[in-house]
Amino acid sequence: MAPLPTADLTTLHRADGSATYTHLSHTIIGSVNGPIEVQRRDELPSSATLEVNIRPAGGVGTPRERHLETLVHDTLRSVVLVEKIPRTLVQVTLQVRSLPEEESGGADSSTTASSLTLLPHLLHTSLLALLSASIPLRTTLTSTVVAIPRDGQGMLVSPTANELLRRRPMRSIHVFAFDGEGKLLLNESEGEFGVEEWDEACEMAEEVCCKGDGGVGLGEGMDVDGEGQAQSLEAWLRGVVGRKVEVEQRWRVAT
């Protein structure tokens, strides 16, 4: 399984909350401003307005970014307690800082397997930034990519860009996001696949995201280079925030 992401909370000075996130050579800087004043035309009487801006590493946003924005927006809407802060705006900005070498070749961007591979990173960054900004949340979320190669053998869970490039073309790519209770929050799939395959992919993603530390072994038929039982993303998230809280609460502990 791929190594766990690294993340720092509150890396920026100006924004209300921010996070810098690095995973598999994707680096994303996320910032959250909110709750702030909302423009009249965007104001919702009974809930907060969420605004998601995704900015690519190079160039201005394309329909690809707009599509990702919609997906992130809809997912975050069910995570943020929007009813608690009605008539306000929560602004989420996600700046892609660097991409793996395989994906950043500007001229031949055909190497980019799919826009979906970026989605889990964006979701994690935005959640961390929201936590850093102390926006009321209903739950946390974890997300991962599962790619099924053409021969259907050996599903890849959160593959590196290199793996994707080498096993190209992929038959299907799935992104799953789970909330803190392990319920499915988002499912976005691309390509050809059957119900059984989807079930299997979903189960694998769930294992990576939510289980792991409970001693539940990884399923057979999953080709992972035996790195031992890795931590689940859920536990990783807890760790990142826990460390930050510890640092911030130093002054209390010291006295």
Added chain:
Amino acid sequence: MPREAEISVNERAFILQALQEDIRLDGRAFDAFRPLELSFGDEYGVADVQFGKTRVIARISVDVTAPLPERKFDGIFQIVTEFSPMASPAFEVGRPTDAEVILARILEKTIRRSNALDTESLCIIAGLKCFALRADVHIIDHDGGLIDASCVAVMAALQHFRRPDVIVEGEKATILSIREREPIPLSILHQPLCVTFSYFEEGEIFLVDANLAEEQVRQGEVIISMNKHGEICQVAKYGGATIDALALLNCTNVALQKVKEFSKTIQKRLEEDAKKRDAGGLMAELSAENAR
């Protein structure tokens, strides 16, 4: 989109009073910059510049297109500055603020129009193919001095960037990827950098590298772009109050000193980065660069 929070009357009076007494809020001298921190990414052409709490990332990317019909022998070079709400909630995507327009214009004048980059070297086949270079300026954190920081970031990124090598056979051009052949640095003719002076009290007091609070209080600004040889590329003045010609002359002297310092820092960081990349000591052998 909320408006930028305006500075309060008390704060304004406080800053001005302090300046009268030769004190800046952060204790710097009037002609002192915040420490410049510059780092490069793992890829070529990414520069991360920090002046105190201001942080700007510039990123260079390259593409192959047809040159403009009226400029057949030139490549295309474009600087894109788009503010995002990350720097301040007052920035809205797709609706440029005045600060953004001024930044874009100054960078255009300083870097593009002063021919800092030799665009002719970006031409592959005259009239048919050329490299289109674009510099994206991302404002990550905003605490004043955006113009100076962006200019340093773009110039550092340009010097750090390497473009892929090409083989031209008649009308056919082959772009060699980074794996096939060591990429080539851009041909940079000179390094213009900007120094912004904020003036107060009808041009009596000049500050270098004002932070956001000082920027909101100032009467106007003078932006001087020059290279380390003291050649001025552009002078721009925004804001109402008049300034004395002699004071302006004095500003250019200060600017020259600052530009020299920055150039030295950029050079030092570039050398450090080159050393880091040149792990096996093979770079000199691999390089396909021709001496100018």
